[in-house]
Amino acid sequence: MQLVGSKSSQRLEEIGEGSVTLLPVDPEDMWHANNLIGPEDVIKAHAIRKVVNESKTGSTTSERVHTNLTIRVTSTFFDPGSSQLHVSGTVIVENSFVNLGQYHTLDLELNRPFTLWKKYGWDSVARETLSDALKQDKEGAVAAVVMQEGISNICLITEYRTILKQRVESTIPKKRSASSDQDSGMRRFFEKTLSTLIRSIDFALPRPLLLASPGFVAGDFKKYISDEGMRRGDKTMLAMAKEATVVHSSSGHLHSLNEILKSPEVLATMKDMKFSKETRFMDDFFERLRKDDGRAWYGVGPVEKAVREGAVGRGGGVLLINNSLFRSQDIATRKRYVAMVDRVKEDGGEARILSSDHESGQRLDALGGIAALLTYPILDLDDEEETHDAQVGEENMII
Amino acid sequence: MSRHQAYRNYDYENDLDEYAGDDYSDEEEELSPEDRAQMDAGIAEIRAALGSASSKVTTKQIEDALWHYYYDVDKSIAYLMSNYIVPSPSSTAKSATPKKSKTGGTQELVVAEPYEQKSTQRFSFADFFHDMPWLDIPKDRETVFVEPVQPRGGLLGGASAPGKMSKLQALAAARKKKADGQKSDEKLVQKTTREMASLSLSQTSSGTAKADIKTSSTAIGSGNTPAPQGLDGVTEEKHIDINQSKSREQQKPTQSSDQLYGTNIAVTKQTVDTIPQGVAGYDEPATPSAFAQALLGPAHSSASLGPRNQYLFPYMSFTPSVADAFSEPSPDDVVLTAQSKASNKKLAASTSKKKGGADVKGDAVTDGIKTLKVDDTPLPKSKNLDVLGEFERSKSKKSASFVVVGHVDAGKSTLMGRLLLDLNVVDQRTIQRYRKEAENIGKSSFALAWVLDQRSEERSRGVTIDIATNKFETENTSFTILDAPGHRDFIPNMIAGASQADFAILVVDATTGAFEAGLKGQTREHSLLLRSMGVSRIIVAINKLDTVEWSQERFDEISQQVSGFLSATGFQLKNVSFVPVSGLHGDNMVKRSSEPTASWYTGKTLIEELESSEPMTRALDKPLRMTISEVFRSAQSPLTISGRIDAGSLQTGDALLVQPSGEKAYVKSLELDSEPVDWAVAGQNIVIHLSNIDPIHVRVGDIICDLKQPIGCIDTFTVKVLAFDILMPMQVDVHRGRLHAAGQIVEIPALLDKIKGTELKKKPKIVKPASVARVRVKMGTKVPLEAGQRVVLRSGGETVAAGLLE
Known part of the structure; x- marks a missing residue:
């Protein structure tokens, strides 16, 4: 995203109630825009609108006009697959084509600037999102194929999100049939996966490719890619095979990505990428949760209480929060989360906003989207006394 | 005078007169002497070639044919054959078509040239409506319409050279020749024979349940023509087919056929002669032609016999002649029964079983109708058995399946390979071959495992990847082996295997170090899984004892540790037994060990232990x-x-x-x-x-x-689990048998008491290992699951919990 400066090359810290004009340049920017634009914000952007004119005789003609519209946002819709953002709202600035109060849905486009006013000003989280969006030093996205026999998930891991591009399923004959059947079944599966991979992810520029599976599937697939490249004399494919890293995962489902992202092979090459950091945060948290020492808590209720008590502060206090929470349609809810983040920062703790579109974010989502590591243990945050006195007898268990 | 006028005045008559001898218009009446001679020779030749069948063809027709084919005798014969003598292929083809789609493979030959002949004219309304009351068409016939595969029409069959003559035509011709030899004079007699034959059919086939179709089909053959002898397999089917259709054609000169072969009434007359006698006093409704059957779909005998006293379709009475043609099972029936006999004895049995008594014909026909369906793939016929009753009565050997589990490289596959070898399920030669191949890739000790590890990947890597099944029988039980992979990556496959098993063999590697590694690894995980899948009987095979000189101390040590561990897992020790074995050499498996050092073991061998294990009780009366x-x-x-x-x-x-x-x-x-x-x-x-x-x-x-009590597809469910690891809201793989789907724990509503099942704590933050909790799981997609099923939850390659769906 680029900042299109007209007003004295804005300094972000002082943005206050002002507006920013932004120019999205790559699909990832749409995702940032989605995080920036909230309900009741005002956005001005280029629009194409169908205008129906009625002549005196009653016949109607309709034409599509290019115009600039300013709307007050009521809702946003982000399509992760194609990275398109649709912003709907009511028109607040009249022009010759549209009246005040008419509804319009803006389709934000790449390389067309839009201007954004925040109704409630730019809070800390919004400012941080904006500065993230404006960061220029983008790291390349990583392609990953998580597979097992018969299933493969092709995804693209960018800095802020993991996009599942395509899921490939193919039946592979089991043991009963002759082994040649099985081999050809595997070959068909590889063929399908490879062609889908090439179609859905652009390998024109070399990019890292992660192949993960239980057993030998990924290794075989890598070999298959390089064999195919040889056979067809395809340089791209050979380069792909060269760039590919084979990683072990416990299953071919997408959630195995977290295992992949913390594997030594991946950490060695992509340690500093945002997603691997986020994965590490989550792993740390789960590690602490396992200890069950009263210092790791999840869920809005307990965490909010802990933050209020100042338990998430200097000396190891960490707040993990999913950015999906800030996308809340309800302004009050959003404010509550922002307040929590500010409070933690005030107390000297660390507030980490995780991308809900990453594997780690999904894991955090399962915990209610928010979790915290406290500086000191608090045991009764969930309001109930623990009565834990199960005895193991010789009788049969209930299950 | 212009040239035009010269031409106009030119006297053509003169010129034409000069060439009177070659006048084209005369040629029809008068042939040149050469032509005449050629023609005569040709006629003689054709008559000779046609033999007795020549009586059906007039000299005029022969001449025509010869003339059109320029005295090519072969072609003329082919033409005559196909048009006058055996005009059947079209209907043969008709009847063959639906059958082809039904039966697939073997029949394709028959329909090689089905649409050369015009076929629509053969259609008869009476056939179509004979068994339906007026304005009361049975439901099952209403909407059925089969479009012809190709447009009808095309050349008449005669154009083909003898070499190109279809096999069908050739066969038909041959048959025809034979038949005519007999048929020429005594048609009435033949008619009687036919009826006799059909009676004899009833006798032969009503005999035993699995009466040979061959017999009955021979009987059918002899009715019309000399019995086709030595018929076998596919040829048998074809012969019968042709016989049938041909004879039918002979006896079915309907008005339409008269029109079709307008000029050849003389020929048809000959065959018509046979009809009135056959038909006199014959009031049984005609059965539909094979084609009609195919069109109309099945009719039950009650339906087809019922409407006799109802008002029939008006044209019914006009075509009585058709009735007779179907007194035998249609060619399709014969072929189908023969086929089903080959592929499926049962169907044949049921068909022949049903024939018998007075209404042979009716039944044969209904049977035929039943087997014929319009759809590409026929709906299989249900025998409406009382399955549970049958099962009680069958008193067959009890069947049991067991899964072989254990840590990777404990020797599970080898153990089973040895078992199969010693029980002579696999022969020594196969093993030798495997041994040789295994030596080639430097893994000679894997030879026995190759009996079960058949995938090339499994062999080259020397590790079982997927469940392998095999069978063997002892005196009173037939066993199914499920050889599970031991590698942790393939636990999903092991779960699939364990879900199919009644009991389990846990293979433990006795070598120093290997046992200890296994106990931490898959020996532990597998037994946890077995326990949670509901397998309660375990035979622990302590393997590779030969490597520790059959040391009894080692055996005792291992059995102690394993039994301690198993009882902690929840197995009852009375259901656990230990056998010291050597999979590679086969000691204490089928035969007692001959090693002097192993003489201390006097307990049961592995196979004895297996036989003493009772399979689980089956939920027979539950929905499928x-x-x-x-x-x-x-x-x-x-x-x-x-x-x-x-x-x-x-x-x-x-x-x-x-x-x-x-x-x-x-x-x-x-x-x-x-x-x-x-x-x-x-x-x-x-x-x-x-x-x-x-x-x-x-x-x-x-x-x-x-179908009536289907399992539901759900995406969220509550499950009561025993935790093996810490549980918290997290992503898990859900396994149930082969089902393997991704989901996540969204909520932990309660922590439960292990024995009483009462709630200990609401909404716990985490669930600690070895405690029981109720958790809610949300799946990524809808999966078929229902209450009472056992599921296993895994995460990050570890089994974290297992339990029962609520």
């Missing part, structure tokens, strides 16, 4: 449930599945529901231990050939269930 563990193509059906029936029973012809796709399928046939069977009950590992379903809808892990 079966998890598909394999999907493949087979000779019988493009879609064949296999698996173990979890509950209920099924039989051939049953309609089933495949979940989660929700598609309906029919059981075409069933196979148990590679023997075709009619029914199957819970606990059996069965192979099902399905029909009427697209393979896309059937995947491994899907559930086959009863």
Whole structure:
């Protein structure tokens, strides 16, 4: 995203109630825009609108006009697959084509600037999102194929999100049939996966490719890619095979990505990428949760209480929060989360906003989207006394 | 004078007169002497060639044919043959077409040139409506319309050179010749013989249940023509087919055929002669032609016999002649029964069983109708057996399946390979071959394992990847082996295997270090899984004892540790037994060990332990449930599945529901231990050939269930689990048999008391290992699951919990 400066090359810290004009340049920017634009914000952007004119005789003609519209946002819709953002709202600035109060849905486009006013000003989280969006030093996205026999998930891991591009399923004959059947079944599966991979992810520029599976599937697939490249004399494919890293995962489902992202092979090459950091945060948290020492808590209720008590502060206090929470349609809810983040920062703790579109974010989502590591243990945050006195007898268990 | 005028005045008559001898218009009447001579020679030749059949053709027709084919005798014969003598191929083809689609492979030859002849004219309304009351058409016939595969019409068959003559025509001609030899004078006699023959058919086939179709078909053959002798296999079918249709054609000169062969009434007359006698006093309704049957679909005998006293379609009475042609089973019937006999004895049995008594004809026809259906793939016929009753009566050997589990490289596959070798399921030669191949890739000790590890990947890597099944029988039990992979990456496959097993063999490696590693690894995880899948009986095979000189101390040490661990897992020790074995050499497996150092062991051998194990009780009377563990193509059906029936029973012809796709399928046939069977009950590992379903809808892990009480597809469920690891809201893999799907724990509503099942704590933050909790799991997609099923939750390659669906 680029900042299109007209007003004295804005300094972000002082943005206050002002507006920013932004120019999205790559699909990832749409995702940032989605995080920036909230309900009741005002956005001005280029629009194409169908205008129906009625002549005196009653016949109607309709034409599509290019115009600039300013709307007050009521809702946003982000399509992760194609990275398109649709912003709907009511028109607040009249022009010759549209009246005040008419509804319009803006389709934000790449390389067309839009201007954004925040109704409630730019809070800390919004400012941080904006500065993230404006960061220029983008790291390349990583392609990953998580597979097992018969299933493969092709995804693209960018800095802020993991996009599942395509899921490939193919039946592979089991043991009963002759082994040649099985081999050809595997070959068909590889063929399908490879062609889908090439179609859905652009390998024109070399990019890292992660192949993960239980057993030998990924290794075989890598070999298959390089064999195919040889056979067809395809340089791209050979380069792909060269760039590919084979990683072990416990299953071919997408959630195995977290295992992949913390594997030594991946950490060695992509340690500093945002997603691997986020994965590490989550792993740390789960590690602490396992200890069950009263210092790791999840869920809005307990965490909010802990933050209020100042338990998430200097000396190891960490707040993990999913950015999906800030996308809340309800302004009050959003404010509550922002307040929590500010409070933690005030107390000297660390507030980490995780991308809900990453594997780690999904894991955090399962915990209610928010979790915290406290500086000191608090045991009764969930309001109930623990009565834990199960005895193991010789009788049969209930299950 | 212009040239024009010169031409105008030119006297053509003169010129033409000069060439009077060659005048084209005269040629019809008068042939040149050469032509005449050629013609005479040709006629003689054709008559000779046609033999007795020549009586059916007039000299005029022969001449015409010769003239048109320029005295090419062969072509003329072919033409005459196909048009006048045996004008049948069209209807043969007609009747063959639906059959082809029905039966596939073997029949394709018959329909080689089906549409050369015009066929529409053969259609008769009486055939069509004979068994229906006026304005009361049975439902099953109303909407059926089969479009002709190709447009009708085209050349008459005669144009083909003898070399190109279809096999069908050639056969027909040959038959015809033979038949005519007999038929020429005594048509009445023949008629009687035919009726006799049909009677004899009833006698022969009503005899035993599995009466030979061959006999009956021979009887049919002899009715019309000299019995086709030495008929076999496919040729048999074809011969009969031709015989039948040909004879039918002879006796069925309807008005329409008169029109069709307008000029040849003389010929048809000859055959018409036979009809009135045959028809006199014959009031049984004609059965539909094979084609009509194909068009109209099945009719039940009651339906077809019923409407006799109802008002029939007006044209009925005009075509009485057709009736006779169908006194025998249609050619299709014969072929179909013969085929079904070959592929499926049962069907043949049922067909022949039904024939008998007075209404042979009626039954034969209805049978024929039953087997003929309009759809591409016929709905398999259900015998409506009382499966449970059959099962009680069958008193067959008890069947049991067991899974072989253990840590990777404990020697599970080798142990089973040895077992199969010692029981002579696999012969020594095969093992020798494997040994040789294994030596070639430097893994000679894997030879025995190759009996079960058949995938090239498994062999080259020396590790079992997927469940392998094999069978063997002892005196009173037939066992199914499920050889599970030990490697932790393939635990999903092991779960699939364990879900099909009644009991388990836990193989423990006795070598120093290996046992200890296993106890931390898959020995532990596998026994946890077995426990949570509901397998309660375990035989612990302590393997590779030969490497520690059959040390009794080692055996005792291991059994102690394992039994301690198993009882902690929840197994009852009375269900656990220990056997010291050597898989590589076969000690204490089938035969007692001959090693002097192993003489201290006096307990049961492995096979004795297996025989003393009782299979679990089966949920026979529950609605059908079966998890598909394999999907493949087979000779019988493009879609064949296999698996173990979890509950209920099924039989051939049953309609089933495949979940989660929700598609309906029919059981075409069933196979148990590679023997075709009619029914199957819970606990059996069965192979099902399905029909009427697209393979896309059937995947491994899907559930086959009863149509009336289907299993639901859900995406959120509550499960009471025993935690093996810390549980918190997290992402998990959900396993149930072959089903393997991604989901996440969204909520932990309660922590439960292990024994009483009462709530200890609401909404715990985490669940600690070895405690019991109720958790809510949300799946990524809808999966077929229902209360009472056992699921395993895994995460990050570890089994974290297992439990019962609520």
